[in-house]
Amino acid sequence: MIRLGLTGSIGMGKSTTARLFAEQGVPVYDADAAVHALYAGRAAPLVEQAFPGTVIDGKVDRALLGPLVFGKPPAMAQLEAIIHPLVKEEEAVFLETARRQGHRIVVLDIPLLFESGESQRTDMNVVVTASPDIQQERVMERPGMTLEKFVAIRTKQMPDAEKRRRAHFVIDTGHGLEPAKRSVAAILKALAAR
Template identity: 65%
Template sequence: MIVLGLTGSIGMGKSTTAAMFEAEGVPVHSADAAVHRLYAGRAAPLIEAAFPGTVIDGVVDRQALAGQVLGDADALKRLEAFVHPLVREEEAAFLDAARASGAPLAVLDIPLLYETGAEARCDKVAVVSAPADVQASRVLARPGMTAEKFAAIRRKQVPDAEKRARADYVIDTANGLEAARAAVVTIIRALSPAAG
């Protein structure tokens, strides 16, 4: 089974692209979705102990947590130290299940793939990208997003140009959904010829 890492900076259309792989029958593991599950489950008590006041009714309040960790490198490292291993456990179970099902290809949707060294766990990497002005307009249209928050998020992400240079595949999402879907299908055919 080939493991394809899927990544892209904020606002590039990665989640939409991951859904396109799923729609084509490729199993996809979303690190973000795993974090959401963990924040409502196993990780919540750990986070509350480390960052008091961030868990409400057993679920991590992401805004409260962001208030305690954004812009604080040490706090972010503490958070990642117990969240990342839990996400890796879920990822490993997903890959085991995908292999057992006979899938020729599986996708690991990891926002901070290069930033965390996760490309080492992938056979190939696809980066979802769009021009900077398109990215900014998408991100700043999100509820609660500010230019300051956007800048803080971008500072902890590998620059888009570097991601594109390091990737095996680049999926440009600025040209509409059909063009992105065509790129996804091309990648699936290249990596799992039986599907083509």
């Protein structure tokens, strides 16, 4: 089974591309969605124990948790020590389920795939990209986004050119949905021929 890593900088179209793979019948593991589910489930009591007052009605309230961890490396490390092992457990269950179901390819949608060193756990990687103008336009449409926030996020991420250099496949999402769909189909065809 080929584990295809999917990544891209903010606003590059990673979520849309993940959906395109799913529409082709490829199981997609969304690490962000796993974190959201964990915050509403088994991680909540662990987070509450480490960061009292951050869980409301059994769910981690990100608005309460954020100020306690962002920009505070020791607190962020403490949170990651709680969440990362649980995310890996969820991923292991996903991979085993896909294997049992006979899938030849799965997509692991992992933010900061290269920055975190997680690309060592994938067989090949897809990077989604778009022009800087399109990227900024997309990001600035997000609720609560400011130019300062966008610049701060982008500064923490590996440059797009370096991500593209490390990729086995690159999908340019700046030309619309149909070309992106064709790129996904071409990748799947190439992998099926292996």
